[in-house]
Amino acid sequence: MTDISAIIVAGGLGVRAGWRADDPPKQYRRIGSDTVLARAVAPFLSNPRIATVQVVIRAGHGEVYAASVAPHERLLPPVIGGHRRQDSVRAGLEAIAGLNPDAVLIHDAARPFVGPDLIDRVIDALVDHDGVIPVVAVIDTIKRVSADGLVAATVARAELRAAQTPQGFRYRAIRAAHSRAAASGLDFTDDAAIAEWAGIAVACVAGDPSNRKLTTAEDFDLAEALMARQAHVGAFEHGTCEYRTGSGFDVHRFGPGDHVMLCGVRIAHDHALIGHSDADVGLHALTDALLGAIADGDIGSHFPPSDPRWRGAESALFLRHAAGLVAARGGEIIHADITVICETPKIGPHRDAMRARIADILGIAANRVAVKATTSEGLGFAGRREGIAAQATATVRLPEQRP
Numbered sequence: 001m002t003d004i005s006a007i008i009v010a011g012g013l014g015v016r017a018g019w020r021a022d023d024p025p026k027q028y029r030r031i032g033s034d035t036v037l038a039r040a041v042a043p044f045l046s047n048p049r050i051a052t053v054q055v056v057i058r059a060g061h062g063e064v065y066a067a068s069v070a071p072h073e074r075l076l077p078p079v080i081g082g083h084r085r086q087d088s089v090r091a092g093l094e095a096i097a098g099l100n101p102d103a104v105l106i107h108d109a110a111r112p113f114v115g116p117d118l119i120d121r122v123i124d125a126l127v128d129h130d131g132v133i134p135v136v137a138v139i140d141t142i143k144r145v146s147a148d149g150l151v152a153a154t155v156a157r158a159e160l161r162a163a164q165t166p167q168g169f170r171y172r173a174i175r176a177a178h179s180r181a182a183a184s185g186l187d188f189t190d191d192a193a194i195a196e197w198a199g200i201a202v203a204c205v206a207g208d209p210s211n212r213k214l215t216t217a218e219d220f221d222l223a224e225a226l227m228a229r230q231a232h233v234g235a236f237e238h239g240t241c242e243y244r245t246g247s248g249f250d251v252h253r254f255g256p257g258d259h260v261m262l263c264g265v266r267i268a269h270d271h272a273l274i275g276h277s278d279a280d281v282g283l284h285a286l287t288d289a290l291l292g293a294i295a296d297g298d299i300g301s302h303f304p305p306s307d308p309r310w311r312g313a314e315s316a317l318f319l320r321h322a323a324g325l326v327a328a329r330g331g332e333i334i335h336a337d338i339t340v341i342c343e344t345p346k347i348g349p350h351r352d353a354m355r356a357r358i359a360d361i362l363g364i365a366a367n368r369v370a371v372k373a374t375t376s377e378g379l380g381f382a383g384r385r386e387g388i389a390a391q392a393t394a395t396v397r398l399p400e401q402r403p
């Protein structure tokens, strides 16, 4: 594969990330020192196997684009996209028709954490395949939900994968497929779907969990946390850091219901835990442990139970917020350790799912998260099965704090 172009689609607005009229779209937001778009473009420009990079922008955004991405000899002038993502991709494909490359990589501007290895994996696989996409396994159980909000079915997930970008194709084949798709009036959410529809075989390579698409406001919180953490790596490397440990404890009583939320995982049970939020004692204790480590109040001071906004809230939101506060101080979460105290439900069968969920919320590896459980031998409120308690410890590394 000798002649490869990349198309970066940046013609969306970012409505789900909270875009409002007159705001620049989400791809022009800064995370750390660079915009999302600049970060998404950079690894393609620095890959010597990619001859040209074509960015597709929205009409009227030439100025904000120019302020975001520095000129580069292999970067073509931006072209204007269309109403849907697939229209923008098509505009990019048509714009490079004169170059007629052998292959094209199509990437979302909203995926700024794409790494050089992933790009190389897609290019390597294009030698033997007409279409290649990076995929990651689906970790949550997937439900099909009907219009009335009831679960219609649980979908077997063993064969499911979440598709990422860059997606690579033989240029002429995907250009023709996009052109037919445009004429068909059908909607497609990615280029592989258009390829499949047009009869192009699409192979999969390993994606990268950190190559997330920044879609919602929470995705941006996490991205900023990641950047802040990286910015302080230098300080850590030079030994100007300190370690702190925080602890947390929480209790919720049982009431009527058919499931409990524990450590971010829904477990069928003959009682529910009662609380203002989803009453996840494990995540509440860990949230307090993180807040303790940075000496920044407790879960109640950040999310007052009197505030109706937190009624029924998913506790992942509280934990993510605490992790964001650690990151905002340039900190890194080294370890999280939760002990759940209850007679039932049994925690063992759910331990790995809990660790994976907490790791995902905190943006750290699952081997930095411990979930343990104990009964209280029939003693006390937990022993009488009146509720569940959890205690947690969190260790964080912070840049040295001056008095």
Ligand SMILES: Nc1ccn([C@@H]2O[C@H](COP(=O)(O)OP(=O)(O)OP(=O)(O)O)[C@@H](O)[C@H]2O)c(=O)n1
Residues within 6 Å of the ligand: 009, 010, 011, 012, 013, 014, 015, 016, 017, 025, 027, 056, 081, 082, 083, 084, 085, 086, 088, 089, 107, 108, 109, 110, 111, 213, 214, 215
């Ligand atoms: N008309 C469009 C719509 C989307 N995109 C691009 O396609 C990528 C993936 O789309 P998504 O994350 O859904 O972005 P938005 O369409 O901006 O998001 P939203 O649907 O929340 O408005 C983004 O890089 C986005 O800029 C595009 O080039 N042209």
Ligand SMILES: C[C@](O)(CO)[C@H](O)COP(=O)(O)O
Residues within 6 Å of the ligand: 085, 108, 162, 163, 164, 165, 189, 190, 191, 213, 215
């Ligand atoms: C192309 C994509 O990023 C692959 O996961 C995704 O399909 C874009 O979807 P969206 O609906 O534009 O967010």
